[in-house]
Amino acid sequence: MRRFLCIALAGGIAALGWGSRTEAQGMAEFYRTHPLSLVIGVTAANGYDLYGRAVGRHIGKHIPGNPTVVPVNKPGAGSLTAANYIYSVAPKDGSVIGIFNRSVPVAPLLETPGALFDARKFTSLGSSGNEVSICVAWHTAVVKTWADLLTMDFIVGTAGPSADSGVYAAVMKNLLGAKLKIVSGYPGGAELEKAIETGEIDGRCGWSFDAAKASKPDWFAQKKINVLVQLGLHKSAELPTVPLIVDLGKTDEQRQILKFVFSRQEIGWPFMAPPEIPDDRKRALRQAFDETLHDPEFLDDAHKLGLDVNLISGPAVERLIDELYRTPEDVVAKVRTLIASQ
Numbered sequence: 001m002r003r004f005l006c007i008a009l010a011g012g013i014a015a016l017g018w019g020s021r022t023e024a025q026g027m028a029e030f031y032r033t034h035p036l037s038l039v040i041g042v043t044a045a046n047g048y049d050l051y052g053r054a055v056g057r058h059i060g061k062h063i064p065g066n067p068t069v070v071p072v073n074k075p076g077a078g079s080l081t082a083a084n085y086i087y088s089v090a091p092k093d094g095s096v097i098g099i100f101n102r103s104v105p106v107a108p109l110l111e112t113p114g115a116l117f118d119a120r121k122f123t124s125l126g127s128s129g130n131e132v133s134i135c136v137a138w139h140t141a142v143v144k145t146w147a148d149l150l151t152m153d154f155i156v157g158t159a160g161p162s163a164d165s166g167v168y169a170a171v172m173k174n175l176l177g178a179k180l181k182i183v184s185g186y187p188g189g190a191e192l193e194k195a196i197e198t199g200e201i202d203g204r205c206g207w208s209f210d211a212a213k214a215s216k217p218d219w220f221a222q223k224k225i226n227v228l229v230q231l232g233l234h235k236s237a238e239l240p241t242v243p244l245i246v247d248l249g250k251t252d253e254q255r256q257i258l259k260f261v262f263s264r265q266e267i268g269w270p271f272m273a274p275p276e277i278p279d280d281r282k283r284a285l286r287q288a289f290d291e292t293l294h295d296p297e298f299l300d301d302a303h304k305l306g307l308d309v310n311l312i313s314g315p316a317v318e319r320l321i322d323e324l325y326r327t328p329e330d331v332v333a334k335v336r337t338l339i340a341s342q
Contacts, residue, residue, distance in 0.1 A: 024064065027284055031065030034095045038071040041082030041100030043188030047211020049073065050305055051128050051269045052099040055289070058298040062288035067095075075188055078163035079104050080114045083272075087117035092274045094281030097125060102267045103164050105321045110336055112162040120325060123273040123282055124317040125289040129310035131268040133164060133231040134212060134239075135172070135205035138196050139224050143203070146229045146243050149178040157183050157192045157201040161342050164264075165192070165206035168231055170339040171261050172205060176248055180205070182342045189215065196225075203228075209236055214306035232265035257335055260327050267320055268312060286314045 036059070040052040056069045074082040079101035090096040105122075107115035135156075137143045143154045149172070158165035161184060172178040183201060186192045193216060195201045203225070212219070219225045230236060230244045246262055249255035273285060292298050293311040302309050312320075 027280060028064040030094070030281070031063050031067040033065075034067060034093070036060060036063065036067040036069045037090070037096045038069055039082050039086055039090070039096060039098035039100075040071055040073045041075060041079030041098060041104070042073065043075045043190060044073055045215060046189040047208045047214065048079075048099050048101065048269060050211065050214055051307060052271075054298065054301050054305060054307060055099075055128065055271065055292055057301060058295050059288050059292045062291040062295070063284060074098075077114050078107075078160045078166070080107060080112070080162060083107075084114070084116050086272060086274050087122065090274050092276050094273065094277045094285060097271060097273045097285065099269060099271050101163060102131070102264045102270060103162055103167060105267060105270070106264060106324055107162050109325060109327075109332060110162075110339065115162070119321055120318070121275040123275060123277055123285075124314040124321075125271040125273060125285055126293075126314045127268040127270050127312040127317050128293060129210075129268045129308055130234075130266045130312065131232065132209045132234065132236045132239075133168070133206050133265060134209050134242075135168070135203065135228045135231060136196075136207060136212070136225040137203040137228055138199070139226065140199070141202040141226075143228065144226050146248070149180070149228060150176075151179065153179050153181060155181045155183060155202045156205050157186050157195050158204075158206070158342075159186050159188060159192075160184055161339065163206070164231075165204055166342055167261065167339050168206040170342045171258070171335070172229075172245070174338045174341060175254060175257060184342065205229075206231060209239075210306070210308050217306065232262050233259065253334075256331055257338070260324070260331055261335060263320070263324055267317060268310075270317055289314070 038056045040049050042048045053071050056071045060067050060069045082098055082100045083104045086098045105119035143149055143152050156169050160166055169180050169182045173180040192204050227242050230242050235244050246258045249258045293309055
């Protein structure tokens with residue numbers, strides 16, 4: 001038995017690139033005595049919450065020491081509350097990870113109030129997939145298509161000006177001429193969905209297609225909503241006749257702006273840890289995240305929830321963020337102007 005354990009431990013060291021048995025043992029001891037906090041930057045039942053909790057149910061078994069994973073929702077300001085906490089307040093020892101809105105990484109670039117971090121310094125574990133979002137109208141709304149949006153008034157709700165639903169609606173309104181009235185202040189996706197059902201608002205622009213299908217399958221099955229436009233850099237194969245937002249720009253400048261704004265969809269569902277965590281724990285968390293997204297039990301769990309999974313590695317997410325930060329300043333300045341008026 002002792003020989004077997006030594007061989008298994010040596011294999012773990014080789015797989016993770018740890019420098020010594022002592023380092024591996026220290027890692028396991030740390031996580032045996034430190035629960036892993038999973039900060040979720042949205043309210044319960046939101047798409048980010050579904051992905052976060054699904055990963056949280058499985059990632060502990062892929063981390064040395066098999067820590068208990070404790071999910072906690074910390075919504076507010078389009079996930080900026082959670083991002084600020086992870087960046088500045090949470091321990092930088094590998095005991096805290098989180099998932100927050102894909103809008104967060106560009107918030108400082110857009111000078112969003114309350115974005116108190118440098119997004120390039122987060123420790124990215126990776127993403128559970130890139131994403132197409134949608135703009136939808138309740139079936140009783142007069143707006144049925146993208147063309148209708150250009151001629152008829154349409155009330156949409158948002159969690160706030162920095163959230164996808166706020167930024168995307170503002171760009172559609174101020175760049176492309178959609179006749180949107182934007183109502184802010186909804187705490188999260190569940191509240192937006194309730195407001196749509198009760199007729200308080202007509203729809204929502206900036207809703208993950210995967211999350212929508214997972215949280216409201218009956219809306220699609222019973223044709224309670226109409227999808228007006230796809231929001232991202234690529235179309236979903238399930239919506240072949242619905243226009244794609246980046247194809248609607250009429251000038252080179254408009255197309256450049258649309259590409260910058262909707263590039264965040266490629267970040268998808270970002271899982272992050274604080275900056276400057278120890279290198280060995282960074283490697284362990286990244287490997288655990290990768291293994292979780294290939295874990296048959298996790299994939300079965302995700303399938304039952306209606307969640308698509310397509311691993312994007314931690315380094316790949318960091319490259320995407322770096323690329324966004326290399327966008328020409330004049331383009332970024334125009335985007336700031338567009339979203340300032342909601």
